[in-house]
Amino acid sequence: MNRKFHDSLAGLVREKRPIVHCITNYVTAGDVANIILACGGSPIMADQPEEASEISALSDCLLLNIGTPKETTKDAMIKAGLEANRRNHAVIFDPVGIGASRYRTEMALSLLKEVRAAVIRGNASELRVLLKELTGKNGKSRNSSDSSARGVDASFSDEIREDTLEALKETARALSAATGAVAVMTGAIDIVASGKEAWLIRNGCPQMARITGSGCMLDGIIAAYAASAGPASSQHAVFQAAALATAAAGLCGERAAKKAETFQAGTGSFRCCFIDEVSLFNDSTLKGGINIEVS
Amino acid sequence: MNRKFHDSLAGLVREKRPIVHCITNYVTAGDVANIILACGGSPIMADQPEEASEISALSDCLLLNIGTPKETTKDAMIKAGLEANRRNHAVIFDPVGIGASRYRTEMALSLLKEVRAAVIRGNASELRVLLKELTGKNGKSRNSSDSSARGVDASFSDEIREDTLEALKETARALSAATGAVAVMTGAIDIVASGKEAWLIRNGCPQMARITGSGCMLDGIIAAYAASAGPASSQHAVFQAAALATAAAGLCGERAAKKAETFQAGTGSFRCCFIDEVSLFNDSTLKGGINIEVS
Amino acid sequence: MNRKFHDSLAGLVREKRPIVHCITNYVTAGDVANIILACGGSPIMADQPEEASEISALSDCLLLNIGTPKETTKDAMIKAGLEANRRNHAVIFDPVGIGASRYRTEMALSLLKEVRAAVIRGNASELRVLLKELTGKNGKSRNSSDSSARGVDASFSDEIREDTLEALKETARALSAATGAVAVMTGAIDIVASGKEAWLIRNGCPQMARITGSGCMLDGIIAAYAASAGPASSQHAVFQAAALATAAAGLCGERAAKKAETFQAGTGSFRCCFIDEVSLFNDSTLKGGINIEVS
Numbered sequence: 021m022n023r024k025f026h027d028s029l030a031g032l033v034r035e036k037r038p039i040v041h042c043i044t045n046y047v048t049a050g051d052v053a054n055i056i057l058a059c060g061g062s063p064i065m066a067d068q069p070e071e072a073s074e075i076s077a078l079s080d081c082l083l084l085n086i087g088t089p090k091e092t093t094k095d096a097m098i099k100a101g102l103e104a105n106r107r108n109h110a111v112i113f114d115p116v117g118i119g120a121s122r123y124r125t126e127m128a129l130s131l132l133k134e135v136r137a138a139v140i141r142g143n144a145s146e147l148r149v150l151l152k153e154l155t156g157k158n159g160k161s162r163n164s165s166d167s168s169a170r171g172v173d174a175s176f177s178d179e180i181r182e183d184t185l186e187a188l189k190e191t192a193r194a195l196s197a198a199t200g201a202v203a204v205m206t207g208a209i210d211i212v213a214s215g216k217e218a219w220l221i222r223n224g225c226p227q228m229a230r231i232t233g234s235g236c237m238l239d240g241i242i243a244a245y246a247a248s249a250g251p252a253s254s255q256h257a258v259f260q261a262a263a264l265a266t267a268a269a270g271l272c273g274e275r276a277a278k279k280a281e282t283f284q285a286g287t288g289s290f291r292c293c294f295i296d297e298v299s300l301f302n303d304s305t306l307k308g309g310i311n312i313e314v315s
Numbered sequence: 316m317n318r319k320f321h322d323s324l325a326g327l328v329r330e331k332r333p334i335v336h337c338i339t340n341y342v343t344a345g346d347v348a349n350i351i352l353a354c355g356g357s358p359i360m361a362d363q364p365e366e367a368s369e370i371s372a373l374s375d376c377l378l379l380n381i382g383t384p385k386e387t388t389k390d391a392m393i394k395a396g397l398e399a400n401r402r403n404h405a406v407i408f409d410p411v412g413i414g415a416s417r418y419r420t421e422m423a424l425s426l427l428k429e430v431r432a433a434v435i436r437g438n439a440s441e442l443r444v445l446l447k448e449l450t451g452k453n454g455k456s457r458n459s460s461d462s463s464a465r466g467v468d469a470s471f472s473d474e475i476r477e478d479t480l481e482a483l484k485e486t487a488r489a490l491s492a493a494t495g496a497v498a499v500m501t502g503a504i505d506i507v508a509s510g511k512e513a514w515l516i517r518n519g520c521p522q523m524a525r526i527t528g529s530g531c532m533l534d535g536i537i538a539a540y541a542a543s544a545g546p547a548s549s550q551h552a553v554f555q556a557a558a559l560a561t562a563a564a565g566l567c568g569e570r571a572a573k574k575a576e577t578f579q580a581g582t583g584s585f586r587c588c589f590i591d592e593v594s595l596f597n598d599s600t601l602k603g604g605i606n607i608e609v610s
Numbered sequence: 611m612n613r614k615f616h617d618s619l620a621g622l623v624r625e626k627r628p629i630v631h632c633i634t635n636y637v638t639a640g641d642v643a644n645i646i647l648a649c650g651g652s653p654i655m656a657d658q659p660e661e662a663s664e665i666s667a668l669s670d671c672l673l674l675n676i677g678t679p680k681e682t683t684k685d686a687m688i689k690a691g692l693e694a695n696r697r698n699h700a701v702i703f704d705p706v707g708i709g710a711s712r713y714r715t716e717m718a719l720s721l722l723k724e725v726r727a728a729v730i731r732g733n734a735s736e737l738r739v740l741l742k743e744l745t746g747k748n749g750k751s752r753n754s755s756d757s758s759a760r761g762v763d764a765s766f767s768d769e770i771r772e773d774t775l776e777a778l779k780e781t782a783r784a785l786s787a788a789t790g791a792v793a794v795m796t797g798a799i800d801i802v803a804s805g806k807e808a809w810l811i812r813n814g815c816p817q818m819a820r821i822t823g824s825g826c827m828l829d830g831i832i833a834a835y836a837a838s839a840g841p842a843s844s845q846h847a848v849f850q851a852a853a854l855a856t857a858a859a860g861l862c863g864e865r866a867a868k869k870a871e872t873f874q875a876g877t878g879s880f881r882c883c884f885i886d887e888v889s890l891f892n893d894s895t896l897k898g899g900i901n902i903e904v905s
Contacts, residue, residue: 039761046341046636047348047360053637053822058877063822064707064761065637065678071711078710078761088360091387092681117359120373121366171334171359171373230594232348232358287353288590295878299820341636342643342655383655386682412654415668416661466629466654466668525889527643527653582648583885 029245029264030303034060038247040240041079041104043067043097045087045116048233051295052083055237058299059268061244069095076103081247083239084135086127087116087172094127101135108253110138110246113201114239117172118142119149129153132199138252139262140195141204141239144178144188145170151195173229180207189218189315202259204242204266206235212263214255219263220313223270225277231291234273241265241298267310272297274309324540324559325598329355333542335535336374336399338362338392340382340411343528346590347378350532353594354563356539363387367394376404376542378534379430381422382411382467389422396430403548405433405541408496409534412467413437414444424448427494433547434557435490436499436534439473439483440465446490468524475502484513484610497554499537499561501530507558509550514558515608518565520572526586529568536560536593562605567592569604619835619854620893624650628837630830631669631694633657633687635677635706638823641885642673645827648889649858651834658682662689671699671837673829674725676717677706677762684717691725698843700728700836703791704829707762708732709739719743722789728842729852730785731794731829734768734778735760741785763819770797779808779905792849794832794856796825802853804845809853810903813860815867821881824863831855831888857900862887864899 039062044052049065056063066075069092076082082104084097104111113135115128128150140147174180180188192203192213205211210221228234245265250257276293283289334357339347344360351358361370364387371377377399379392399406408430410423423445435442469475475483487498487508500506505516523529540560545552571588575581580588629652634642639655646653656665659682666672672694674687694701703725705718718740730737764770770778782793782803795801800811818824835855840847866883873879 037760045360047344049637050345050640050822054877054881057820057822062761062763064710065635066707066711067678068680068713071679071713074711074713075761088362089366090363117361120359121361121369123363123366123369170332171357171370173357230352232345232352284595286591286594287349288587288594291349291590292587292878292882295881296876299876299878300874340655342639345640383657384661385658412656415654416656416664418658418661418664465627466652466665468652525647527640527647579890581886581889582644583882583889586644586885587882 027307028303029249029261030268030301030306033244033248036248037062038080038244039064039078040081040083040243040247041066041076041100042083043093043100044083044085044236047087048236051233052236052240054295055298056240056244058295059241059244063240067096068092069099072096072099073103076100077107079109081110081112081243083112083243084131085114085116085236085239086124087236089124089127094130097131098134101131105136108251110243110252110258111135112139112141112239112243112246113137114141114235115146115150118146120171125149125153137199137201138246138258139204139242140199140201141206141235141242143174143235144180144191144205144207145174147195147203147205148178148191151191151198154198174207180205180209180211185209189213193218202255202262204262206238206266210266210270212259212266214259218315220315221263221267221270222311222313223267223274225273227277227287227290228273230287238266238269241269263312267312268301268306271306271309272301322602323598324544324556325563325596325601328539328543331543332357333375333539334359334373335376335378335538335542336361336370336395337378338388338395339378339380339531342382343531346528347531347535349590350593351535351539353590354536354539358535362391364390364394367391368398371395371398372402374404376538377406378538379406379426380409380411380531380534381419382531384419384422389425392426393429396426400431403546405538405547405553406430407434407436407534407538407541408432409436409530410441410445413441415466420444420448432494432496433541433553434499434537435494435496436501436530436537438469438530439475439500439502440469442490442498442500443473443486446486446493449493469502475500475504475506480504484508488513497550497557499557501533501561505561505565507554507561509554513610515610516558516562516565517606517608518562518569520568522572522582522585523568525582533561533564536564558607562607563596563601566601566604567596617897618893619839619851620858620891620896623834623838626838627652628670628834629654629668630671630673630833630837631656631666631690632673633683633690634673634675634826637677638826641823642826642830644885645888646830646834648885649831649834653830657686659685659689662686663693666690666693667697669699671833672701673833674701674721675704675706675826675829676714677826679714679717684720687721688724691721695726698841700833700842700848701725702729702731702829702833702836703727704731704825705736705740708736710761715739715743727789727791728836728848729794729832730789730791731796731825731832733764733825734770734781734795734797735764737785737793737795738768738781741781741788744788764797770795770799770801775799779803783808792845792852794852796828796856800856800860802849802856804849808905810905811853811857811860812901812903813857813864815863817867817877817880818863820877828856828859831859853902857902858891858896861896861899862891
């Protein structure tokens with residue numbers, strides 16, 4: 021990993037204050053806005069087709085999340101996405117619940133047909149469905165049982181564990197190769213993959229799966245980091261930014277869990293503590309705790 | 316009350332992890348998702364007609380809440396509701412603000428015409444308006460002043476107090492008889508009624524009326540509990556699940572209030588503490604504190 | 611300032627429990643509902659044109675916020691606004707992100723053409739854009755660089771600092787003169803202006819700019835205070851209510867920051883603490899700490 025980059029990106033985000041244009045779901049929109057502010061960016065939520073290009077143009081990157089799609093979502097996402105592509109802004113795409121309905125699957129596919137994503141983030145089930153839809157392949161080395169997602173969560177056979185790791189790394193790499201985007205597959209272990217390499221991130225804690233919006237919030241951090249790292253066309257910079265953002269979020273989760281434990285807190289307080297940690301961390305916090313396995 | 320059921324339902328929910336399909340308002344959607352996760356379920360928010368049936372089919376129960384209705388809400392709710400009925404999944408219906416506008420009233424009525432609800436939850440004003448609209452009756456034994464709701468809150472004459480209890484029990488019973496659903500009427504005292512019986516729940520605390528979404532969050536807990544208790548067609552199981560969920564939420568409110576008091580907290584922290592307690596409670600917590608009066 | 615008014619408004623809000631009809635964005639809708647409850651009001655979120663007039667009629671004031679506009683927003687806002695005007699209810703208007711897109715600018719202008727706002731609240735960039743659009747003027751005494759907003763945040767040249775204060779007071783006064791509304795311009799220092807006078811409020815803390823919804827929440831407090839102070843036609847009462855609400859929110863921010871500091875909290879906990887303080891404050895809290903400079 022680029023040492024200099026690694027050592028200063030968290031600070032750079034706070035200095036640059038990138039504007040993140042979000043077209044996201046209404047369930048976690050407030051959390052996403054708060055986490056973008058916490059890590060140093062400036063969020064603007066705007067999901068109407070009438071203003072999508074203009075808002076994208078004044079922003080530094082674009083976050084697209086199909087968590088609660090509606091009639092106008094596809095149109096707004098494509099308009100904003102084309103503008104972001106034109107300006108070489110990173111587009112972060114989160115295919116929430118793809119596979120749960122044909123409607124979501126088709127929205128994701130039409131979007132990726134028109135817009136070049138710099139990062140695609142999802143759980144293993146989501147990314148596997150997306151790969152299959154795009155290529156007809158179901159990921160290599162998968163066992164035969166074609167498990168589907170459990171709603172918006174990964175199915176058991178898609179949990180990222182030591183015994184599923186190799187197959188899922190292959191899926192992430194294949195998705196990156198098929199789309200040109202960095203693939204971020206999150207779970208108990210996180211995988212950040214380009215067509216060539218796949219890094220493992222062993223940060224995070226089980227509590228993150230017990231609050232809504234962990235993934236959506238990570239999308240926001242990745243967006244702010246990618247916007248600060250360089251233009252979308254530099255896959256190398258985007259890759260490192262995505263890996264660092266994912267590790268940073270995981271580390272903040274660990275620290276939040278430790279803090280929440282000291283006062284016997286549950287998931288409500290954990291969520292506050294997580295946002296706290298993201299707002300407090302800096303490059304030296306990161307240096308102490310991130311666990312990225314370059315492979 | 317079925318002792319065995321009572322003793323193990325909280326644990327059963329965490330074991331089964333039922334998927335709760337939510338078509339709900341955007342104000343408290345995040346809180347509802349978080350509380351469903353906290354009590355052991357898995358939420359999926361999806362309110363577009365195009366995907367409503369499919370999402371309902373892959374879920375274990377359905378939560379319909381008209382807190383912020385929009386053009387597509389009725390259509391999505393009916394599609395999801397019919398699918399849930401076909402599969403014998405419990406449908407939890409919350410007629411938020413019914414009576415505040417003709418639009419909401421008509422949405423509630425068309426919905427109940429097409430979809431069979433297993434549970435209807437609301438405050439006393441909401442349930443009284445609903446009963447009147449369905450039957451032309453205004454509840455028995457009401458005094459003559461036909462008070463209406465104050466926005467989304469119950470009017471004074473509809474507060475559930477010792478002196479209004481008998482009349483409101485009758486309203487809840489009548490609503491259950493008219494719809495076939497278990498009626499859950501919440502306030503300072505909660506009433507859970509079938510056509511034949513009405514139980515009183517004396518858990519809860521005043522702080523719950525000072526945060527938004529207490530009712531919506533209870534809907535989510537009832538949904539997860541009902542899905543774990545059995546098929547929607549077993550009114551006995553649904554009734555007990557609704558009663559237990561209501562008591563559990565009230566007890567978590569009490570515990571949260573006590574905790575929040577120790578650090579002179581206000582309503583912002585109370586809300587976190589409430590979600591904390593829901594994420595922490597289990598069958599033995601429940602055994603110690605629920606106060607259900609079977610009548 | 612009217613001493614008696616000043617001494618009792620916080621208590622009056624809790625006594626009257628005004629219903630605040632909110633047509634607001636989905637990002638901070640939950641926070642706005644919670645803060646209205648915390649300060650003593652009763653929120654009702656309802657943004658469909660079909661029910662806008664009816665809900666406005668049963669409410670005590672109206673809050674319009676264009677943070678996430680959609681197809682039906684303008685229609686709903688105008689219907690609700692006309693009803694509120696007819697009933698002499700205060701209309702609080704927040705032109706979030708005006709200038710960021712032509713769509714928002716036009717929505718704000720058509721709204722103000724039809725509806726009489728009692729209070730317009732925004733940051734300096736937003737209010738300056740609005741004034742320019744309404745009058746063709748760009749505020750007096752501005753330096754030549756016509757800086758625009760950074761997304762939904764004020765640009766650097768529009769930060770309210772000692773060296774920009776006089777020019778921005780003039781902008782606020784001019785906006786009030788042009789619209790008949792009290793102008794509330796918020797930033798590091800807040801300005802509350804009528805056509806004749808401009809008060810400065812030196813409460814608040816930097817953390818408020820690091821969470822989403824500080825402005826939207828202030829809108830909610832202003833709405834509840836204005837509804838309790840008197841009819842919308844009494845600009846004197848509305849002015850004092852807006853000033854007091856702004857100072858109260860700022861003071862609660864200070865107190866929250868102090869509390870959050872004691873446990874090394876970040877922005878997630880600060881947000882909870884802020885809502886806590888709003889739910890706890892009363893007239894004597896206010897007396898001790900508000901810093902209003904009458905000019």
